[in-house]
Amino acid sequence: MSENVTTEKPRLTREQIAQRAAQELTDGAYVNLGWGIPNLIADYLPKDLTVYFHSENGILGMGRRAKPGEEDFDLVDAMKVPVTLIPGASFFHQADAHLMTRGGHLDVAVLGGFQVSEKGDLANWKIPGAKGSG
């Protein structure tokens, strides 16, 4: 793939990427949303789909992000953003949340990335030499 072709493509917005990724999800799936753009996906879920979003801080069944005025700061996602719940939601502690991920109980994880190669190699933990973490 030549660089010219890549640079001429219109760049998708973060919201457009989230909207497109939401279309990959299937009805009834248990889905973890990673940091960054994946965090926006719940806002763009097609109306005919029910998906149980999972958060590492112990939530299954997260809905869209909370609107101004309806925030409850004890109900936040992994990025500290106030969210809502859908019917059938549940809470559990952090060890069980990670057990669900590590134990292979979730159907899909949508990962955020610092860099992704065209083959799918992913840098999402730290940037060598940079301060802080991802």
Next chain:
Amino acid sequence: MKSKIVDSLDAAIADIPDGARIMFGGFGGAGFPNNLIQALSRKGVKDITAISNNCGTREGELGVMFKNGQVRHVIASFPGPHSNYFQERFAKGEVTCELVPQGILCERMRAAAAGLLGFYTTVGAGTEVAKGKEERVIDGKRCILEAPIHADFALIKAEKADELGNLTYRLAARNFNPIMAMAAKMTIVEADEIVPLGAIEPQNVITPGIFVHRIVQAKGIRFQG
């Protein structure tokens, strides 16, 4: 029977000595024992090892402990973008940090709680997380041996506590609190409300009182940002 209920925040942490290993609950601004942290800060306890998901949110949460130079070592999974006081001390070499993948942080504490001496996991194998750890192959998978994380004290935040220390948590403010309550030798709880025995239905108890040693009532403090 000696009551677990303590009259003041300062009394609740009065015997925490310099050099203690302390677990702190909380995640994403929810479920932090901020009243107890501030009492610890007032007492001026120093050289502590802090075990916590993050390293403070500016002056909030553990931030004040780093600001005052009370922490010597921290075991954490997310020394994130707002932990500026940690980052300043870390850059000067005044605080050391063991970075632990978040789910493994949970399991290492749970191993301590359960009397287990460690476990093998694929998480971190082949990365700098694996440095100095025994490595082996199980079922064809490369994995590393992780040790339990013990603590002298856990400071946790509950919504309701009864006088035996049976606890409930509000929404996602549960997070690390039940795990730390089980893992430490001495668990100190700040609860929004202390209720009579029986007021929490047995089937609704999240942390059984066997894990709780001291309870103090305090209106929760939240730090935004």
